[in-house]
Amino acid sequence: MKAVGVVLAGGNSHKMRELTHRRAVAAMPISGSYRCIDFVLSNMTNSHVQKVAVLTQYNSRSLNEHLNSSKWWNFGRKQGGLFVFTPTITNDNGYWYRGTADAIHQNLDFLKRCHEPYVIIASADAVYKLDYNEVLDYHIKKNADITVVCKDLEPGEDASRFGTIKMDEECRIREFEEKPMVANSHTISTGIYVLRRRQLIDLIERCAEEDRHDFVTDILIRYKNLKKIYGYKMKNYWSNIATVDSYYQTNMDFLKPEIRDYFFKQLPGVYSKVSDLPPAKYNPGAVVKNSLVASGSIINGTVENSVLFKKVFVGNNCVIKNSIILNDVYLGDNTYIENCIVESRDTIRANTRHVGENGVKVVVEESERYAL
Secondary structure, three states, X not given: OOEEEEEEEOOOOHHHHHHHOXXXXXXXXXXXXXXXXXXXXXXXXXXXXXXXXXXXXXXXXXXXXXXXXXXXXXXXXXXXXXXXXXXXXXXXXXXXXXXXXXXXXXXXXXXXXOOOOEEEEEEOOEEEOOOHHHHHHHHHHOOOOEEEEEEXXXXXXXXXXXXXXXXXXXXXXXXXXXXXXXXXXXXXXXXXXXXXXXXXXXXXXXXXXXXXXXXXXXXXXXXXOOOOEEEEEEOOOEEEOOOHXXXXXXXXXXXXXXXXXHHHHOOOOOOOOOOOOOOOEEOOOOEEEOOEEXXXXXXXXXXXXXXXXXXXXXXXXOEEEOOEEOOOOEEOOOOEEEOEEEOOOOEXXXXXXXXXXXXXXXXXXXXXXXXX
8 A cells, every 4th residue: 555545524615505504515415325525535445545534523423424434435444444533632732623734733643653655635525536546656756745636627617716726847836826816727726635644744743833724825835836746637527516506516417428427337436335225216297307316215296407315205296407406305295496406304395486596596494394
């Protein structure tokens, strides 16, 4: 094993509005039966990284439940394994994680006890497939101190919510701006970094001494002229889900056959915690077009261009268009839902209408499902 994995899954995104009131961004459901963190963990195991630490913090209950066993991703049994670290109060420290570098610093003992020469740091809020070994080989070939995986955005996409990068012809990073007001470059950092374990320990300890807490601003940007920081360009599909619109769009992308095939038909696969549910049931009169319907669902109405997660009940004469219905939602009869994301475990009463007119609407209804 050449590398150990560190997954940063503690962040809270205010841009997700009500969706992150109950769960961390990393635990957001994707494409029917996956969660966002499944993609990064699957990439780790497919790259033969056997030891992975997941650093969780904000609203981490559902994420911790999801990570109850390393067997779903086939991490090391005797050596290695899946470790989940939440902030702990010690004699020296009474803080939450104050930033990405601080999160690693509070768990530095884990890195010190490892013997792998390299560390792969990845954030858990993106959907992609990547062989980290290729990045590692590139890192070694370039003799780099830090390698940042980056991606060229499509024209028209907003680069200002990411860190933007400018590289020279040798792919060395010359400029790095974190979430600029106006983006000068369309190349963005994907939040995946490769560096030597000893180097990381030194940098993090130096950060902590200076009371600095953020990996990007306090390590990458401060050291970009001192250290050899290179960019590795990623060519395939990559999507970040940290805003409501991008989360909606990422799920809608899975309705395109080429993206579904890329993730689920082509090896290496994407793995998740398995839940034993019966297959979806379509009752007489149900009409379903171009939609993903997860197991455990019962459909009586019309569903078009939508993603339905597990255990969704769609009542009679319901119409659902261009929407995402999260887990365990009950939709009463004659409901009309268009351009919405319906929060999990909601009960939408009969004869209700929800339409997202200016962008995507997030529907949260606290109705009682079972009347006494």
